[in-house]
Amino acid sequence: MVEEAGIELELLEGVFYNPRMRINRDITEAFVVKHGIKSYADIMAASGIRGFRIARHGVETRLNDKSIRAYATILWNSQRLGLNVNATRMDAKEFLLEYKGIEFIDLDPFGTPAPYLPAVVEYKPKYLGVTATDTANLCGKYPHASRRLYFVENFKTPFCHEVGIRILLYAIAREAARNDMIIEPLVSYSYRHHMRVIVRLIRASSTAIDRMLTNEIGRLRFDPDTYRINISEGIAGSGIGPIRIGDIGNPFSIEPLIGYKRNSEETNKILRMLLIDSRAPIGYYDLHEIARIRKESPVSKRKLLEKAREMGIFLSETHFSPRAVKGVSVDAVIEVIEALRRQGGP
Numbered sequence: 001m002v003e004e005a006g007i008e009l010e011l012l013e014g015v016f017y018n019p020r021m022r023i024n025r026d027i028t029e030a031f032v033v034k035h036g037i038k039s040y041a042d043i044m045a046a047s048g049i050r051g052f053r054i055a056r057h058g059v060e061t062r063l064n065d066k067s068i069r070a071y072a073t074i075l076w077n078s079q080r081l082g083l084n085v086n087a088t089r090m091d092a093k094e095f096l097l098e099y100k101g102i103e104f105i106d107l108d109p110f111g112t113p114a115p116y117l118p119a120v121v122e123y124k125p126k127y128l129g130v131t132a133t134d135t136a137n138l139c140g141k142y143p144h145a146s147r148r149l150y151f152v153e154n155f156k157t158p159f160c161h162e163v164g165i166r167i168l169l170y171a172i173a174r175e176a177a178r179n180d181m182i183i184e185p186l187v188s189y190s191y192r193h194h195m196r197v198i199v200r201l202i203r204a205s206s207t208a209i210d211r212m213l214t215n216e217i218g219r220l221r222f223d224p225d226t227y228r229i230n231i232s233e234g235i236a237g238s239g240i241g242p243i244r245i246g247d248i249g250n251p252f253s254i255e256p257l258i259g260y261k262r263n264s265e266e267t268n269k270i271l272r273m274l275l276i277d278s279r280a281p282i283g284y285y286d287l288h289e290i291a292r293i294r295k296e297s298p299v300s301k302r303k304l305l306e307k308a309r310e311m312g313i314f315l316s317e318t319h320f321s322p323r324a325v326k327g328v329s330v331d332a333v334i335e336v337i338e339a340l341r342r343q344g345g346p
């Protein structure tokens with residue numbers, strides 16, 4: 001028996017349930033409730049926990065999994081809990097062909113979502129949630145895997161979790177463009193071993209699609225000796241990319257989710273930081289890495305943020321890393337570090 005957010009589940013042996021994904025499900029439930037979503041499907045539902053959390057609000061919910069044990073677990077628990085869900089045991093792609101018109105499609109596979117992106121985008125849901133646990137690929141640890149799965153050039157940077165999110169958003173935007181749509185990222189985050197995005201898919205004219213591909217997609221160059229980050233617009237060019245260079249979330253979509261009654265404290269903490277991360281300049285500055293480059297010990301993040309505020313320079317905490325800050329450039333971060341040092345001490 002496991003318990004999550006007020007729901008007790010009985011699991012058949014071998015059925016996947018990961019308590020560390022709670023933040024992912026908290027945000028999904030809050031999103032569906034706060035944005036008034038009417039129909040929802042988890043096309044790879046495993047234990048069904050994500051969908052049960054949603055079905056209890058009267059949202060029309062479909063839970064699909066190709067595993068017979070998962071299917072049986074979903075049927076058994078929906079009956080036990082008295083929740084009205086439609087359970088199916090199909091391959092996810094067949095499911096998408098069979099059941100049309102669902103407002104929110106959730107894709108949460110083992111590992112990479114890349115092979116399923118064409119099918120979920122072609123379905124044209126209004127909202128699409130995608131979870132990726134192939135963080136090593138998205139973080140540039142295996143450049144050949146980034147190329148093969150996401151068609152991007154990638155290498156490891158000290159801000160690779162944000163790069164990973166931006167690659168995932170590019171991969172979705174590319175499929176959207178092929179289907180006469182653009183994307184609006186609403187909530188994106190990276191947490192431990194997963195990355196998660198929720199986007200709105202919007203039917204668009206070819207002019208609007210071209211605008212997205214030229215203004216919101218681009219390339220990133222990073223100099224590891226200076227921590228300088230340079231961004232250029234458009235698909236062509238060298239460096240990491242193509243990646244999404246536009247916003248990765250919308251504070252107006254995120255704000256209503258903060259403090260939702262089923263959220264854990266950790267979920268609320270991350271959501272608060274997303275308000276700024278969503279629209280902040282690209283990249284975050286790892287204070288240990290900057291200290292290594294400057295051959296000095298790292299400064300205290302708290303004191304650095306205080307000093308930045310005093311100096312009127314934008315620096316902020318970021319959900320991407322507890323030892324990094326967001327800022328407009330490495331020069332801005334260094335300016336505050338130097339001011340702090342002049343004042344005496346880290």
Ligand SMILES: C[S@@+](CC[C@H](N)C(=O)[O-])C[C@H]1O[C@@H](n2cnc3c(N)ncnc32)[C@H](O)[C@@H]1O
Pocket residue numbers: 016017018021025042043044045046047048049050064065066067070090091092093108109110
């Ligand atoms: C990571 S788990 C899903 C977790 C679940 N969404 C949650 O929130 O707890 C992935 C599930 O996908 C199922 N699966 C894998 N490939 C599938 C496919 N092609 N079609 C349908 N289900 C699939 C597996 O059986 C597994 O239960």
